Amino acid sequence: MVPETAVLNDVFIGKLRGIVKNRLSTARSVREQHGHDESYHASHLPDAVVFPTDTEEVIDIVKVCAEHGVPVIPFGTGTSLEGHVAALRGGVCINLMEMNKILEVNAEDMDVRVQPGVKRKQLNEYLRDKGLFFPIDPGADASLGGMAATRASGTNAVLYGTMRENVLAMEVVLADGRLIKTARRARKSAAGYDLTRLFVGSEGTLGVITEITLKLYGIPEAISAAVASFPDLKSAVNTVIETIHSGIPLARIELLDEVQMEAINKYSGYDYPVKPTLFFEFHGSVNGVKDQSIAAQSIASELGAADFQWATRAEDRARLWQARHDAYYAALALRPGAKGMATDVCVPLSRLTECILETKKDIEKSDVLAPIVGHVGDGNFHLVLVMNPDDPEELEQAKELNRRMIGRALSMEGTCTGEHGEALSVMIALKTTLDPGDIMNPGEIVDLQNQ
């Protein structure tokens, strides 16, 4: 825990109050809620939290902060797993959850314009009777602003991509309070630099997102999901690779190891076999989905899958994916009071089996409790290192395990979260140019103070 920051400046707080009236808090409890996310990362409290209700207020808040050189930390649902919202240098946390309106649905063009505080489930409930949906589904019911800022991915990224592919345009308040639009509603554009992609995934370090235009999709005619358990991790991972190589258009494919399955059973009261498991989902026409399912099942069976449970009814599927979405919380529940360090690596598909198996061996050698889950279809997988971050030895062991996993991924031509490689100099130049005062979520992505 960092020490309390210095005394609040009354003039500054007075200016903020002039903008948001009583929607400002400096109470410790409120600041604590906004100083951390759902990860093990230590809390760093902001000095104040404001709750603007429109873009104009955000502009005014950022202008006052820029004038005083005070850090600005945008905040959505606080469900990130990477410590994105920690106020590393204090400052003003802008909670955007009051800006939660769905502004415009263009059913014909299949796009929607929302405020950043709209949550993904809220959006999908709103869209359901229009036959449309927004597919990106990180585990938590996150805000769309937060999802854009962190370039969220989800279980069906294999078919629909990540936020990168699904944000058409954004309205952003820049570090000095100016408001820009990054693009327009058109599906394609070759006009000017692609600022939309720059802001997607910029983690609040370049500006505050105040509006997002998203791509929507028609709800598929047929959806079918399945759970298959395998004798060992290797056959499960190989099934993923085989299925993808055979060209079966998967909408979702998720790997959960036996530790994670046990956690899910305990957490949600299921009785899945405690074995390495794959969750599948297929989207398309009735016949197409049937064909795809049969093809995938035969690959899985050939590689040793024991049982295959189908879920075609919507409520069965919802239950199944809820179990997957709860994986992080289920893992933490294995050890009450513990915190999670979620690791995130991605390797080329050809190295996936090797990377997962070596990682599994490494976990087994250590004392750390670390279930494996992964979107795997894109070579991406995670460990949830369940531990007590206040125990220095345990923390160190977990960090070591993570470091080795990152090293392994990198040696296999892969990548990991937070790895900037050779382009670091460009990232620093970008941050310095677009936020010269270093007030936007300082310390995240590139730390100008420590360069």
Added chain:
Amino acid sequence: MEMPKPDQTIIDRRSQIINDLHSIVPGEGLIADEGELKAFECDGLMAYRQLPLVVVLPETTKQVSQIMAYCYKNDVKIVPRGAGTGLSGGALPLEDAITLGLSKFNKILEIDYDNRCVTTQPGVTNLAITQCVEDRGFYYAPDPSSQIACSIGGNVAENSGGVHCLKYGLTTNNLLGIEMVMMNGEVIRIGGKHLDPSSYDLLGVVTGSEGLLGIITEVTVRILRKPEIAKALLLGFESCESAGDCVAAIIGAGIIPGGMEMMDTFAIQAAEDFVNAGYPRNVAALLIVELDGPAPEVEHLISKVERIATNNNATYIKVSEDEEERLKFWSGRKAAFPAVGRLSPDYLCMDGTIPRGQLAYVLRQMSILSQKYGLRVANVFHAGDGNLHPLILFDANNEGEMEAAEALGADILRLCVQVGGVLTGEHGVGVEKRDLMGEMFTEEDLKQQQRLKCAFDPGHLLNPGKVYPTLHRCAELGKMHVHKGSLPFPDIPRF
């Protein structure tokens, strides 16, 4: 079209610069002879021409890096050039700039079937990538009509599309990694064979940056397995509105065709006269809809599309019988530009993109504009994603007609922007649409884009005069140097 004023001091140093560059790229890699320079005086936008100061054709990343470092140190401007097929003048030379051509970067470096990707040098043509993997049943999805000639590096610089990008995305959705030389000569790698890591999406930023941010020296793209089967439908309508409604209904039904193209009467007649593609001549609008995937899925979708077309008053429906016929259907569309070109000494090709729902309205307005200017407009476009390619026919020998055509083009693009669209869907801004950027972006939006440029090229040496109407100095844009992280106004009270 006004280009930045040439720097006479650079032109005066021409022979020195040639000597210096020769020491980096020996032999034929340097072109200084006026006759030979002619070949580089324009790209696909032939209305504008300018001889470059000198052309340099490096063969290695190291040479590119040395050239860039040299230019950086000596304040020499650079215009990058791929295959020179661009339609917006992105590779238009400048009198005081060297043109850096990447035609010698023509090798495919690695084919990695396990990871479904190909790594190539930037001068390799788009089609060559598909050709090198097709015997194993793979292909590279973005397919600009110029794919036999255009280079993959140019595709990245322009974020090129093609008829199949409705389903498979633009270049930006199929690109996995690049090697790029920065203006100061530094060589960086962005992305690779894997999913992009979490951090600033530099790959996304560089894609479509029209050679203003760096020189791409290596490209890794995703390859896809060829769909099991592909079939195309021709759907004819008595009005463009019905065709537009049909497009909306297909997409609205959750069907994403591999390609969905529309042509108006004028384009249909021209294409039919030219290649005999088997199009009906008595319709006002024609849709070509391609469906691809596993055979049962395709059959199912075809019957669905047929039903939708009937409900939207299609007067003509034909499904391709075999692969030969499918390709024949496409031959007319792919040859539409030269076909229309035969009818007129000159034409301008526009590239506006609109939200699909505005299609019928925009087509109506366009025909009003066409009458107002007294110039014929043929329409072929990527209907599925709302990307229009109106072709404005004119004769440059008739006084004032070129100017009228340009004014009509500008009006059409303004119309696109008015309905929520953009100036260019896939051809880029270059010099052609540069002065219209203000129609689409506010001054603040444009300044922010140019700030981004400052992070890559603070001296504005890379491809100046392109894309942005006014060149702002980086200092004017409020760039502030932060030394060792010390903040501005250090003594202002903080919490």
